[in-house]
Amino acid sequence: MGDKSKLVRNLRVESQRFRLLVIVIGCFLVTLTFIVVSKPEAILFTSSSTKLSLDESLPDFTDTETITHQDPSEDSEAGIEVDESKPKWSSNEAEQKIEDVPKHKLTLPTVSNYTIKDSDQEEKTFESDQPGAKREAEEKSDQCNDPGSCVGKEKHKVTLPTVSNYTINDSDQVELTETKQPESEIELGTNPNQREEATESRQPGMKLEMKQLCDFSDFRSNICEMDGDIRIQPKSSSILFMESSNSQRDELWKIKPYPRKGDEFCLSHVTELTVKSSKEAPQCTKYHNVPALVFSISGYTGNLFHDFTDVMVPLFTTANQFNGEVQFLLTDMHPWWVIKYEKVLQKLSNYPVIDFNKDDQVHCFKHAVVGLRAYKEFTIDSSKSPNGYSMIDFNRFMRRAFSLEREATTVVGEVPNKKPRLLIISRKRTRAFTNLNEIAAMAEDLGYEVVINEADVGSDISKFAEIVNSCDVMMGVHGAGLTNCVFLPPNATLIQIVPWGGLDWIARLDFGDPANAMGIRYSQYSITVDESTLLEQYPRDHEIFTNPFAFHKRGFDFIRKTFMDQQNVKLDVRRFRSVLLEALDHLHS
Structure with a gap:
């Protein structure tokens, strides 16, 4: 039991x-x-041998770093395609240590050969191996279980090309592909009001919307710029941008390619062109492997100042970036003007100009610019110009175009018996010196070698450029002749004599600021009532002497007629002597 x-x-x-x-x-x-x-x-x-899996179709990116993802949507916005079938982890979970870094690569689009243009029309070339070409996307986990893998809590970074808020200008739509095309160029919208932002994440192979064909936002000039299948038919005064059959673009622009926007009288002499998108166009009869640049040489050309402020400076700004590989198509062409500035045109383009108004071909281009980039009078805004061109660059370019030898002024005393040269720009009709001989004699007493010459429309610009370049100081009354300062060597001095009538502002705008921008010393001498021949036309107590600014209310045409066309200058040589002495002092250093 x-x-x-x-x-x-x-x-x-x-x-x-x-x-x-x-x-x-x-x-x-x-x-x-x-x-x-x-x-x-x-x-x-x-396992330390585990690899992060990304889309294998992405091209190689040289600066590869380890990345920790927080949100797949962020990867999509950065242009990275994420495989949804692979496991994901969130920021509140432990960050895994990846010991074999070389095996964990992230491949991103390469942008080293693309040119990007910001909202101020400034082109910046980005290269994949430069910090300035990249945007650092930083991702950080909230905690780390393994101190050895998070020493110093370093952030894992990945560098991405900065293209997120720009639109791409090419043919109807452009694809970013794996291979780099040396000749390809990304053009971004320059007008914030016209720029279209891409609304979808940027991934390899996706298409991006284009900017408008033309930009009319600038106060001084309108300009159209396009990439793709472009057909220029001078006979119909049209530039056609060919679209694909499924394109929704429908644009039509009227443009007069001369940078004097708002001046109806000036533009009345300029041929109007039509720029439009189209799905139908005449067949090409002539193909070009270089870009087209279409502009007018009508308007106010023939006046030396306007030749430069309206054409030469804007043309340099717009065309020099192509290094001669650009085809000029000139509307309203004057053969004498082309001959006069032949050296400049040949320096900017390797091809004979096309007379737009007399041409019957259908020209086909892959890139075209209609109009010239212009800024203020006789000045380049280097913050907006292609490649950051400045007036110093323009001054250097003009001296090289005319093969001018002097790159510096004469240093007084450096060469025995060599005197500094003073060029006096004389005028025969208006704003002329009535005591020219007296002025020359005073300058010679100070130690100058004096040269007197007049720059008129018929002057041989090549010969006159040589005369200007040989001088150290140039002086003259406000007028187009002072435009020749573009041929002066650096550190030379320009002296502008301002007629009576409150014209100091326009004198500085037209020549003072441009001269300083070219690296030329500038002096401004405003005459007194006693130095003006207006005393011979009006009594001393007339309002034209007591309150000249009152006449400015009547407009520039009245100012020009009264204070410029009807006035000559009798310079007070004793008063003016100090100005020439100051210029002489600069030449001693």
């Missing part, structure tokens, strides 16, 4: 042990199942 009771007790103990074992095993299996379901990365990413 006792043995039987003992056996029963043993069976009960064994039964309890079995149930306990079953419970323990069950709890372990439940726990293991919960871990597997809730944290798959704990199992899948423990």
